Amino acid sequence: MKLYGTSLSPFVRKVLVVLAEKGIEVRHVPLRFHDPDPRFRAASPFGKIPALEDGDFLLADSSAIIQYLERKHPEPAVLPRDARDLGRTVWYDELGDTELFPLLIKPFVQRVLRPQLMKLPCDEAVVGQCMAEELPRPFDYLEGVIDGPYLVGGAFTLADISVVTAFHNLHLAGEAVEAGRWPRLAAYVAGILERPSFKAALAARQG
Ligand SMILES: N[C@@H](CCC(=O)N[C@@H](CS)C(=O)NCC(=O)O)C(=O)O
Known part of the structure; x- marks a missing residue:
């Protein structure tokens, strides 16, 4: 799994915290927004950070990525059930x-x-x-x-x-x-x- 985006971004940091809470191994690629890297641009159509690459699955937006990670790695939960x-x-x-x-x-x-x-x-x-x-x-x-x-x-x-x-x-x-x-x-x-x-x-x- 690869996470694109410098940790200076509060939105990238949201995802880094969730990855750490859940103990998910990730390759962090700390590029800046609007970077021309083609895989990053495929994952993030408007060049915003963060973006995630999980095999052939690409996804942008911190909240969308966190929803995805929560469903794939439910424990420990960062979204309540109630x-x-x-x-x-x-x-x-x-x-x-x-x-x-x-x-x-x-x-x-x-x-x-x-x-x-x-x-x-x-x-x-x-x-x-x-x-x-x-x-x-x-x-x-x-x-x-x-x-x-x-x-x-x-x-x-x-x-x-x-x-x-x-x-x-x-x-x-x-x-x-x-x-x-x-x-x-x-x-x-x-x-x-x-x-x-x-x-x-x-x-x-x-x-
Ligand atoms: N809703 C997005 C916002 C992401 C965002 O705006 N990131 C900033 C960096 S902190 C960015 O990439 N800005 C470039 C732009 O707005 O084009 C998310 O939650 O990931």
């Missing part, structure tokens, strides 16, 4: 992908990607606005729903993976959740990032 817990897990997966990612990635784009990869200047005003005006709304929401180490059903699930994955990019940009203002969220994120599967994903190759 109907309500499953629905809430999918909700948090969407929240991570579509609400948190676009905001948590902004400081990383400005302070890491633009200067180091694009040779463009960082716009600190974008970072300041994101931290002061944009992230407080989802942070307030998460502070209100967190009441333990996991988001759904008292167990580690895709909900935790998807919500926490992009916080690592926030940290790489030198920012973090202000623990005085959002104590539950800060403790929750720190706890999830300490899991061995997350540590393995964070240590995976970037390029």
